[in-house]
Amino acid sequence: MVSSAFRRVATSSVEDLPGGPRGYLVLVAVASGEPPSQLALARQVNLDRTVMTYLLDDLEARQLITRRPDPRDRRARQVLITEEGRAHLERTQQSLSIAEARLLADLDEHDARQLRLLLTRVAQTAQREALTPEADC
Amino acid sequence: MVSSAFRRVATSSVEDLPGGPRGYLVLVAVASGEPPSQLALARQVNLDRTVMTYLLDDLEARQLITRRPDPRDRRARQVLITEEGRAHLERTQQSLSIAEARLLADLDEHDARQLRLLLTRVAQTAQREALTPEADC
DNA sequence: TATTGTTATACTCTATAACTATA
C-alpha cells in the first residue's frame, strides 16, 4: 500500500514531464557530472536504448535537453540538460518533496528519521540481492 | 529502491500464476468468504470488468477457479476457488513470505517490527489521502 | 567485426464501445 501510494503521489509530480517518471530519472542523471552518452543513460535508468531514443526525442522537443556528437567518439552523442530543463527539474523535485512530506505527515521527526534509516538498510540488502536475481525462489 | 526490490521479488513469486500479481490478488479475494461476482472482484482488485473476464478465463483454464451462475441473479456469476487453486495459493503465499524474509534479512526482530509499525502508520495516512486524490497539487 | 544510435515491425496490454442475457 505504501509503495503504491508513493507511486501515485510521485507520478502526479512528474506527469507534466515527457516520459513521466522515466523523464524525471533521465533529467536527474543528466543534471550532474559529465554529459553521458545515450547508452550510458539507458543503462543507468534501466531502459532499452531504443526507447531511450524516443524518450530523448520528446525531452528535446520540449527543449529540456540537447544532444551533440561526442568529439571523442562520433558514433556516440552527449546528452546535456538545458537551462529550461534544470528549472523544470528543480520544480519537479520541490513537488516531490512536498508529496513525500504529505505522505509522512503523521510521523514526527524522530519517527521519520527512523523509517528512512530502516528503509536504507533494507535497500542495501535489496541492492545485494539485485546482483544475483537468478537466486530468486 | 525498496519498492522496486519488493516488486521484483514478489513478482518472481507469482510469475507462474496466470495474470501474475493480479491473478494472485484475485485468488486471495476468492479464497475467503462468499463467492464474489466478477464485478465485485473487479472493483476489489481495481481492475476493469473486461480484463477481469480475460483473467478469469486464464485462471479457469488452469483450473484454479470455476464460475457458475448466481442463482439469485442469473446475469451474474459466482467465482469459486478450486482445490488446486487453494493449493497453488498456499504455495504462492509461502514463496512470498520467504521473499519478504530475504528482503528483511539484515533487520533483527525488533527492527523488523518497528519497520512494519512505521509503514502501517504511513499506509493509514496514504489511505486517507487516497480518498481525495484530486487534492494532488 | 563490434558498437552507437535510429527506424520499422510485430506483439502485448489496456481502454472503449458494442453486444447478449437477464433484471
Add this chain to the structure above:
DNA sequence: TATAGTTATAGAGTATAACAATA
C-alpha cells in the same frame, strides 16, 4: 431502462530486428 458479462476494435507501450555511421 439498467446491469453482468462477453467480445471486437483501436490505441499505447514494449521488444526485436534490421539499418547507417563510426570505431
